[in-house]
Amino acid sequence: MDVIKTQQVQSRPIEKVVVHPLVLLSIVDNYSRVAKDTRKRVIGVLLGSSFKGTVDVTNSYAVPFEEDDKDPSIWFLDHNYHDSMFSMFKRINAKEHVVGWYSTGPKLRENDLDIHQLFHKYVPNPVLVIIDVRPKELGIPSKAYYDVEEVKENATQKSQKVFVHVPSEIAAHEVEEIGMHIYYIAMFQLCPCPKFSEG
Structure with missing residues (x-):
């Protein structure tokens, strides 16, 4: 699959994609x-908003999807849903x-451009965010x-x-940060995992 580096594109309609923690939790769930x-x-x-080249992804929902393992050109996304x-x-x-739209990838696939084309019906410049639900290394999983x-x-x-890679980051509003902090504390109180110091 061809991917162009962002430096190779003269005028970029999208400079950065910001993904909120709620979106990550929803996708992993x-x-x-x-x-x-x-x-x-x-x-x-x-779902979210776009302003001055920054796409702010604040929410998401799953859509029923099937694809053929042997023939990537055969896939179904439930439009009515x-x-x-x-x-x-x-x-x-x-x-x-x-x-x-999002995919749990963990990488681009052959039919992603076809699926992406479908989202042009809903937004002029859709983004694809691939979330690695099983990351092998530390870092941003998107x-x-x-x-x-x-x-x-x-x-x-x-x-x-062709796809153009655009920088992405995980960020939250103050209210989300408080909620995530409470969730983090609750999870580690319930989990017999080793405790990490809060720094």
């Missing part, structure tokens, strides 16, 4: 309920819009991408869409 101990990935919709869920979410928070039309230098070659 969905994965553990639907695809744990399988090779399947889960896919869902990202998405439409119903988005309608309900809009009633709760009218400020949140579809900003893209990678973000958007697509661009790659124009070929040779006029006989057809242009094609």
Whole structure:
């Protein structure tokens, strides 16, 4: 799968993607309920806002998704479910819009550009955030991408869409930080895991 580095793109519509902790928890929860101990990935919709090149991902929901292991061109994403869920979410928070979609990857797949194209119906510049639910190393477990039309230098070659990697970070509003801190303390009181010092 072709991925262009952000430095190679002249004008970038998206400079940075900020993912909130609630989104990560929701995705991991969905994965553990639907695809744990399988090779399947889960896919869902990202909600939030976009302002001056920064996409702020504040919420998400899973969408029923199936794909053929042998033929990546065969996949199904339940549009009706998405439409119903988005309608309900809009009633709760009218400020949140579809900003893209997520996958538990853990890397880009052949059919991701086709799925991404579907999200252009909901937002002009959708982002794809891949969340690694089983990271092998410390760090931010997410990678973000958007697509661009790659124009070929040779006029006989057809242009094609490719993904552009965009920096991502995990950030929270103060209220979320307090909630996450309480969750962290509660989890370690319930868990017989070794305690870590709070610094």
